[in-house]
Amino acid sequence: MKQLATTVLLVATLAIGSATAGAVFDRPCPTDIEAKLYFNVDAYLGKWYELQRYESEFELNYDCIQVRYGLNEDGSVSVSNSGYNLFNSSTTNALGRAVLSFPDEEILQGKLNVSFFGAPNDRSNYWVLETDYETYSLVWSCEPLEDERSEESFWLLSRTPTLTTDRDDLFRIQSIIRRYIDRRQIRFTQQLDSRCPEF
Numbered sequence: 001m002k003q004l005a006t007t008v009l010l011v012a013t014l015a016i017g018s019a020t021a022g023a024v025f026d027r028p029c030p031t032d033i034e035a036k037l038y039f040n041v042d043a044y045l046g047k048w049y050e051l052q053r054y055e056s057e058f059e060l061n062y063d064c065i066q067v068r069y070g071l072n073e074d075g076s077v078s079v080s081n082s083g084y085n086l087f088n089s090s091t092t093n094a095l096g097r098a099v100l101s102f103p104d105e106e107i108l109q110g111k112l113n114v115s116f117f118g119a120p121n122d123r124s125n126y127w128v129l130e131t132d133y134e135t136y137s138l139v140w141s142c143e144p145l146e147d148e149r150s151e152e153s154f155w156l157l158s159r160t161p162t163l164t165t166d167r168d169d170l171f172r173i174q175s176i177i178r179r180y181i182d183r184r185q186i187r188f189t190q191q192l193d194s195r196c197p198e199f
């Protein structure tokens with residue numbers, strides 16, 4: 001009987017765990033967060049290395065994560081996320097598609113609707129808070145949950161496998177993180193391990 005109870009508890013925990021795509025907060029989604037203005041999609045394309053994130057079920061335990069953004073013929077953005085699990089040597093790859101969330105705005109914001117495996121692009125779930133296109137990008141999003149709770153995603157992307165050492169860039173990155181990101185929830189992505197493949 002005791003064992004059954006343990007099993008039930010474990011199953012329940014897994015079910016809850018698998019429902020999260022990011023960090024859960026006991027408050028509604030913040031409404032005072034601005035995305036990058038005058039966003040330039042073309043300059044954003046190409047390859048990025050993930051250096052930090054809030055852990056999520058999609059990336060659980062994966063490191064060496066590289067993302068590639070390209071242009072599809074219909075003007076949407078192709079998304080290819082690859083990762084490597086340093087514990088069990090498995091690789092993961094997720095193909096997706098992104099569109100600007102609000103393409104008709106006079107001042108284009110760095111908000112995109114990203115979906116994977118052919119799902120509809122019906123969520124503005126990739127907000128570029130700040131980027132210089134050539135060095136770093138800070139990406140965030142928030143989904144409301146029941147009971148005034150919310151679930152946030154966060155990624156720090158970099159054009160290189162290590163973070164820039166440029167002081168002005170670091171200052172900008174740190175000021176965004178300080179303002180919007182819960183540093184205790186950040187997971188650092190291994191990029192320098194010699195087993196990291198080049199995707």
Ligand SMILES: *[C@@H]1O[C@H](CO)[C@@H](O)[C@H](O)[C@H]1NC(C)=O
Nearest residue numbers: 060061062085087088089090
């Ligand atoms: C490796 O671990 C990941 C996540 O923990 C899991 O999804 C995957 O199925 C595992 N792969 C193998 C080959 O065990």
Ligand SMILES: *[C@@H]1O[C@H](CO)[C@@H](O)[C@H](O)[C@H]1NC(C)=O
Nearest residue numbers: 099100101113121122123124
């Ligand atoms: C993106 O998702 C939002 C909902 O979050 C929706 O209002 C908007 O129309 C979508 N944009 C596109 C281009 O599909």
